[in-house]
Amino acid sequence: MFSGIVAACGRIERITPLADGVRLTVDSGGLDLSDVIIGDSIANSGVCLTVIGIDGPRLSFDVSRETLNCTVGLDAEGNEVNLEKALRLADRLGGHLVTGHVDGVGEVLKFAPIGESHELVIRAPAEIAGYIAKKGSVTVNGVSLTVNRVDGRDFSINLIPHTVAVTNLKQLAAGSRVNLEIDLIARYVERMLAWRDEQSPRA
Incomplete structure (x- = not known):
């Protein structure tokens, strides 16, 4: 769950084709990664994705073909992406309840x-x-x-x-x-x- 309050504007550095989708390498654009671990959820321009790799300021995400077909902005190197970490129960809800599932x-x-x-x-x-x-x-x-x-x-x-x-x-x-x-x-x-x-x- 997210709030729709963007924490950083990252950039897609690399797109690696997979059997049924792609792997994104995203420069986190200054997003605080001190509490981010493999398996965490981070919204990329409104799309909830799971962190599968962390390399310094870079995050990796696997994106299915179905997700690519239903969204925009995750299919080109150089694209900027709005980043938000998932909410914790004690966080302020500055925006509104957001699931990260694009309609x-x-x-x-x-x-x-x-x-x-x-x-x-x-x-x-x-x-x-x-x-x-x-x-x-x-x-x-x-x-x-x-x-x-x-x-x-x-x-x-x-x-x-x-x-x-x-x-x-x-x-x-x-x-x-x-x-x-x-x-x-x-x-x-x-x-x-x-x-x-x-x-x-x-x-």
Whole structure:
């Protein structure tokens, strides 16, 4: 479990093909690795991956073909990745509850400065658009953000200068694709409502 508060912006240094996926070697970009061990979970741009190697400031992760097919940003050397270590029970929850399981890939429609901030407009896949609500939470490339406006499948977010500076969101442009994870609570609300309807007596 994560909070969507990015701790460092790393970079993919090497991609090694495997039988059914790839192995990533990621420069951790100053992420504190003093308490990281083999087997720990670290989110890479919103994708929960298991550490399988540590070499100084470099981390290694194996990524399955299925994960590569369902996400973006993990398939090219030089790509920046937002890094976050898994939460501990005593940690502050500065963002919102994030699982690190990408629900869909969105398309950036607009990324433009507005005063000191930036407006980010994203089109969500149809299958998850209904989970995105005004003033609700959404994870974009592993970053916990608040939705300002929703218009059908499109939603907008205001990014403060700090968020732009310390994440890979600064590289976005119209046409970019991003990893999206919907609010965990929205999943359970939908399931509870669906279950209630299923149990209701039929007329």
